[in-house]
Amino acid sequence: MNKRYNKIIKNIKTNILKLTYKAKSSHIGSSLSIVEILVAIYFYSKKKMDRFILSKGHASLALYCTLFEKKIISLNTLNSYGTNKTKLMGHVSHKVKGVEFSTGSLGHGLPIAVGKALKFKIKKEKNKVFVVISDGELNEGTTWEALMFAVHHKLDNLNIILDNNRIQSMGYSKEIIDLNPLKRKFFAFGCRVIEVNGHDISKISKALNIKNKNKPKIIIANTIKGRGISFMENNNLWHYKSPNFNELNLALREIKKKYA
Amino acid sequence: MRKIFIKELTKISNKRKNIYLMINDLGYNVIEPFKKKFPKRFFNSGVSEQNMMGMAAGLSSEKNHVFVYSIANFPTFRCAEQIRNDIDYHNLPVTIVAVGSGLGYGHLGYTHHALQDYALMRIFPNMLILSPGNNNELVQSLDFIIKNPQPSYLRLDKDENKETKIIKQRIFPGKMIKLINGNSKKIILTTGSVQKIAIKLLNKKYKGYSLFSMPIWGNKTKMNVKNLIKKYQEIITIEDHFYDGGFGSWLQETINNTSIKTKITLH
Structure with missing residues (x-):
């Protein structure tokens, strides 16, 4: 499945691992869960005039490494991650070329995306707005406030992708604030809802490119936190931990094999 | 307004x-x-x-x-x-x-x-x-x-101000607008809708002082204001806000760690 995308995914995941190891930084699990989503957006959906906001700003490495693959940021810039004078903050920063908005506090990205979509809609401009939100972020009231507004104003140029990895900072979402029935909630709010395997690039791209009318679109992308590395998958420890040398090598070997 | x-x-x-x-x-x-x-x-x-x-x-x-x-x-x-x-x-x-x-x-x-x-x-x-x-x-x-x-x-201000005559003049951050001419060294400086209160206070407690208003200020304005206020011996500030974090304390901060000796009293 998705063989033709393997090289890009392998490169991005390899860089995420190496940089997390080097910088001893966190949020590797959250970064690994959205790689395929970002590839689908950046390589197969987003045109130059479109906008992208990563509302789950803590998955910054996934975006920085994607921007590197798109040749938007240089290798030097990428490798500066974790050093003292870097612009590549642990939560995405608009001071980095290609990053359109700084985020990091949850629940901010969707209102901003709605503001942008509103402008394009009233001006009858064709630009689309893509925004990736996390499932933990659904605890935030602003996410639902923004959703109500977007539905009321029929913002069909708004594409929300939910990284539904079902784990948030302190554990499984269903044990913290159970979000179910998730799909029905979005239906009830008046969104166009599409559920896909969040690691299947062709399915995500297809969902992104579906033409939508009079409603914002939300794609529930079912993902696995730490996707691609057996000992990181679905393990909340990797929300915080960076790999040691042995773990890095083990992980790199797995990535090489899985995305050969 | x-x-x-x-x-x-x-x-x-x-x-x-x-x-x-x-x-x-x-x-x-x-x-x-x-x-x-x-x-x-x-x-x-x-x-x-x-x-x-x-x-x-x-x-x-x-x-x-x-x-x-x-x-x-x-x-x-x-x-x-x-x-x-x-x-x-x-x-x-x-x-x-x-x-x-x-x-x-x-x-x-x-x-x-x-x-x-x-x-x-x-x-x-x-x-x-x-x-x-x-x-x-x-x-x-x-x-x-x-x-x-x-x-x-x-x-x-919530209330509508009846004054309608608009005088064209260019204002900018830190600009002090003179409302009442008086003492050139001792002044009352207000911000916001407290000008009526300031006039009362001027007539009662600070007779002869000049009255100024500063409608535009902020974090970036501190440097300019420091130079503007150093010529005054005494400034009485009036605002409708707590002392803590307000306009008067902002003004005091502008001359902190400087040789400026202007006395600033908060109201």
Whole structure:
């Protein structure tokens, strides 16, 4: 499945691992869960005039490494991650070329995306707005406030992708604030809802490119936190931990094999 | 000042097509002229201040100047983080308009008293505070912010001021407008709608002092103001805000660690 995308995914995941190891930084699990989503957006959906906001700003490495693959940021810039004078903050920063908005506090990205979509809609401009939100972020009231507004104003140029990895900072979402029935909630709010395997690039791209009318679109992308590395998958420890040398090598070997 | 603000904004928006107005479900019998004239540039976010402020950031990031109109603490404390991260950090042209400065909505209770808002707004590095003391200053402040779009906080008196004569003069951050000529070394300096109180105090306690108003100030203005005030021996500040984090303490901070010996007393 998705063989033709393997090289890009392998490169991005390899860089995420190496940089997390080097910088001893966190949020590797959250970064690994959205790689395929970002590839689908950046390589197969987003045109130059479109906008992208990563509302789950803590998955910054996934975006920085994607921007590197798109040749938007240089290798030097990428490798500066974790050093003292870097612009590549642990939560995405608009001071980095290609990053359109700084985020990091949850629940901010969707209102901003709605503001942008509103402008394009009233001006009858064709630009689309893509925004990736996390499932933990659904605890935030602003996410639902923004959703109500977007539905009321029929913002069909708004594409929300939910990284539904079902784990948030302190554990499984269903044990913290159970979000179910998730799909029905979005239906009830008046969104166009599409559920896909969040690691299947062709399915995500297809969902992104579906033409939508009079409603914002939300794609529930079912993902696995730490996707691609057996000992990181679905393990909340990797929300915080960076790999040691042995773990890095083990992980790199797995990535090489899985995305050969 | 509310109605004059809307009247002026509507007038300006005729020419400036990138001006938008957002409200959080308030402003009945005030905002209608703008809404009527520019229905596509007017949005009611509903009762959701945080979302409104985030949306204003998004909308302004697409080359627009967004005015967010609300009351007292709703467009400040309720959405402080959206102002910090989304507007001020990105240096976006959003003008936050809060009606009911000080105890303007006194009878509505503590939730509606705006007595701590300067303290919050003046710690944001890019935020400019516009605190007009009369209609004249309001029109001039608005003119300044339209010509120099940036993160800004426009604090308005709830009551309409009857004075209608508008004198054209250029104002800018840190500009001290002379209202009453008097002693050249000892002055009263106000910001916001406290000019009537200042005149009373001048006649009672500070006879012969000059009276000035400073409608535009903020974090970035400190450097300029330091040089402006050093020629005065004594400055009495008057504001409708707590001492802590207010205008007077801002003025005192400007001369901290300098050789300037101006005595500043807060009211």
